[in-house]
Amino acid sequence: MSESKLNSFLYRYRVRIGFFSIIASIFLSRPSPLSLLAGLGVIGSGLLLRAWACGHLHKEKVLAISGPYRYTRNPLYVGNLIIGLGIVMSAYSIWVAVLLACNFLIIYPFVINREKRRMKEFFPDEYEAFKRKVPLFFPRFPSSLPKSEIRFSRELYRKNGEIRALYGALVYWAAITLRMLVF
Numbered sequence: 134m135s136e137s138k139l140n141s142f143l144y145r146y147r148v149r150i151g152f153f154s155i156i157a158s159i160f161l162s163r164p165s166p167l168s169l170l171a172g173l174g175v176i177g178s179g180l181l182l183r184a185w186a187c188g189h190l191h192k193e194k195v196l197a198i199s200g201p202y203r204y205t206r207n208p209l210y211v212g213n214l215i216i217g218l219g220i221v222m223s224a225y226s227i228w229v230a231v232l233l234a235c236n237f238l239i240i241y242p243f244v245i246n247r248e249k250r251r252m253k254e255f256f257p258d259e260y261e262a263f264k265r266k267v268p269l270f271f272p273r274f275p276s277s278l279p280k281s282e283i284r285f286s287r288e289l290y291r292k293n294g295e296i297r298a299l300y301g302a303l304v305y306w307a308a309i310t311l312r313m314l315v316f
Contacts (some may be wrong), residue, residue, distance in 0.1 A: 139243070140243045140246070140247060143161065143239070143240050143243045143244065144243060144244055144247050147240050147244055150236065150240060151236065151240075153290055154232055154233060154236045154267075155220065155301075158224050158226075158232060158233065158308055159219055159224075159305070159308050159312055160312075161224065161226050161228040161229050161232065161253075162223070162224035162225065162226050162229055162309055162312055163224070163225050163226050164187065164223055164224060164225050164309050164310070164312060164313040165225055165313065166226035166313070168222055168223050168224070169223050169306075169309065169310060169313060171223070172219045172220060172221075172222035172223020172224070172309075173219070173223065173224045173306060174219070175215060175216075175218055175219030175222055176215075176216050176223070176302050176306070177218030178215055178219075179205060179213065179214070179215030179216035179217075179218075179219060180212070180216065180298055180299055180302055181211045181212075181214035182201060182208055182211060183208070183209055183212035183213070183216075183295060183298055184290060184295055184298075184299075185200050185201050185208070185285060186200060186201045186202065186208035186209050187209070187289060187290045187293040187295035188200065188285035188286050188287065188289050188290040189201070189202060189252040189283065189285065189286070189289065190202075190209075190289060190293055191289065192293065193251075193255055193260075196252065196255075196256040196259045196260060196263060198267075198278060198281065199281035199283035199284075200268070200281075200283070200285060201272075202277075202306065203276035203278045203280075204267065204268075204272035204273060204274060204276050205267065205268055205270060205271065205272040205273075206249075206263065206264070206267050206268065206270075207245055207267070207269065207270050208270050208272075209246070210244070210245060210270065211242060211270060211271075213237075213241075214237060214245055216298075216302070217233045217236075220233060220305065221233055223306070224273065225315075231235055235266065235303060242315065245269065245270070249264075249269075263278075266278055277285060
C-alpha cells in the first residue's frame with residue numbers, strides 16, 4: 134500500500150479504529166475503584182479541552198486561532214491523547230497502554246500531517262504565520278499570539294457534534310465500571 138493510500142485509509146477509518154481499540158481496552162482492562170476515579174478525572178479534562186476547541190472551530194471556513202488554538206495547532210488531538218491516558222489509567226492494564234500507544238503513534242502522525250496540508254490549502258498565508266507562532270502538538274504557555282476577542286460558542290460546540298465524545302466517554306465509563314463489578 135502506498136503512503137498516500139495508507140494516509141487516506143488511516144484518516145478515513147481513524148474513528149472506527151479508535152472505537153475498536155476502546156472496545157478491546159474494556160476486555161483487556163483490570164479496573165479498580167481508584168483507577169476508575171483517576172481515569173475519569175483525566176478523561177474529563179480531555180473532554181473539556183476538546184469541548185473548548187470545538188467551541189472555537191469553524192471547520193474549513195475560518196482558521197481557528199482563539200481559545201486553545203492559541204497554545205497548540207491541534208487541541209482536539211491533544212484532548213484525545215489526554216482521554217487516551219485516562220482510559221489507560223482507568224483500565225489499569227499494560228496491554229491497554231500498549232494498544233492505545235500503538236494506536237496513537239501509528240494513526241496520529243498521518244492524521245496531523247493531512248490536517249497540516251488541508252490548512253495550508255484552505256488558509257495558505259494565515260496558516261504559515263500561525264505555524265510560526267503556535268506549536269504543532271504540545272502546547273506552549275504563554276501563547277505567542279495576542280489574546281483574541283473571540284469567545285467560546287455553544288452553537289459551534291453543538292454544530293461540530295462534540296457531544297458524541299461525551300456520550301462515548303459515558304458509555305466507556307459505564308462499560309468499564311460494569312467490567313470491574315461483574316468480572
